[in-house]
Amino acid sequence: MATSSTGTVAKLRLVTDATSTPTTRTPALDDSELLAAVRGGDARAATAFHDRMRPQVERTVARLIGRKDADHEDVVQQALIELVTTIDRYRGECSLDSWASTIAAHIVYKHIRRRKVERRIFSALAPEVLAQTRSSARAGREAVLRNAASRVIEHLNSLDEAKVWAFVLHDVCGFDLRELARITRVSVSAAQTRLVRGRREVHALIANDPELAGLLESVEGES
């Protein structure tokens, strides 16, 4: 290693990126302080609240309608506002993330139902999400998975919307029955009925598609 004759030693130091966008950082608040501030009407907590809640909201919205959806940013904003508006309903019975996720899913649910076109869930999700499938195997294997998912989504889009929502939110996104009921604004028993019927219909459709059924069996066997 060459060193200067003068004996100066090169030191590493952190340099801020002058070209990066400066972001305003607010003092970190824990969840209880954050909730108390928002409940107390302190608008200065808006930034902290945004930064805390946005990732979970973003993830939920992205899973349901994809990031490339034209309304993505609007839906995220709507969901954050809804979180503020309904904050009194959060009693700490679940994690703050779960609650944020439920509220965001409800906003997406309402948003898609209001749409005149492209009302089907996963319509924007499919190509984007499937490109991100966790397949670390060969490209061919990834293509098989993408193909299978694509055909499943095609079948889902032929089913009754309410049953598809129940199936996707519960079995794919992982919301429990109570959250499913809250998102779709129905009773828990109604949500359960929809879920049971949705599953049955999904099963029947795939069973009538031997090629897809075989594909799913093989994917399952390999995983």
Added chain:
Amino acid sequence: MTTPRYARLASRLLARSEIPAAPPPAPADRAATIAAVAVAIRARARRQRLRVGVLSMIGVAAAFALAFGLSRYVAQQPHASAFSGPSAARGAVQIVARLVNANATLEFPQTPNADGWTIGAGSRVFAPLDRRVMLSMSSGTSVLVHEGGDMSIVGTGAVQVFRVDAGSVEFQVAKLSPGDRFLVDTSDAEVEVRGTRFRVSIVPDPCANGVLTRVSVTEGVVAVRRAGGEVRVRPGEQWPADCDQAAIPLVPASALPRAAPAPPATSERRDSPLGEQNALFAVAVDARRRGDTSGAIAALEQLLSRYPSGPLDESARAERLRVVRAAGSTRTPGVARDYLARYPNGFARAEAEAVLAGAP
């Protein structure tokens, strides 16, 4: 809840997708979203303040309504009147007489105080022909003795009893406590209050059954007892039903005069003009019964000319109409027009209209 196999496989496949961490939002989007969140926080706080304000107002209004209701309830109790002292105790309703105008005649032993004259059982009130006397009771009841009225206060306890001997007396009776009664006696009937507003009149011309008392009810129901029988008289009805109401037309409550303090005058009852009017009227009725048409008309004309605005004016004009009609006089239509011109809604209106319509 067992998930069907292919539904389970399909959900597993879709759930395998991994949502990568979102890239940071564009600065403009972030700023806009934070601003929207701040607005939402402020709006929520405003709504909450408004809600608290509205709830507070509702609470205050409810408290006020409760207090008002309680005060009304207390005010309606006989013990809680504006009158204090032993005379206001239950069983002794206090009565204060105020002269509607000067020159009314009151006969009672007490001396006047600042509010008027506190009177009680045994007092007798006469009103002159052109004045009225208002009695205000601690129970909330008010009594208006009309011109020429003669009324005695018999009892002021749990059973309040008044006796009407002449003229018209209008009663506006406050709600009675359980067990209390309010009675008005006349020479030939007893009226018991079930309602709130009615008039008892004594007329000089009896009905065919000889009854001199007339009762007309404006609000509520009163019971009229006579000769062992009882009749309920309802709003708009009169008693006796088959008899003309020879009484002064009812004065609406809103038109009741306000009390004006004035010193009472001395008694002048027995030699009052009313006595003369009564005498003239009695002569006319007696003459008609005897078939002396001209004598009846002469007495009535004399009464009408001497007391054109007296309390018997309407009765005299109605009586004159009956007399000339029974006699088949050519004056009948003119007399009928004269009656309707003065009393377009009088008690003999139907008779006058029938005459003008050519009915026999």
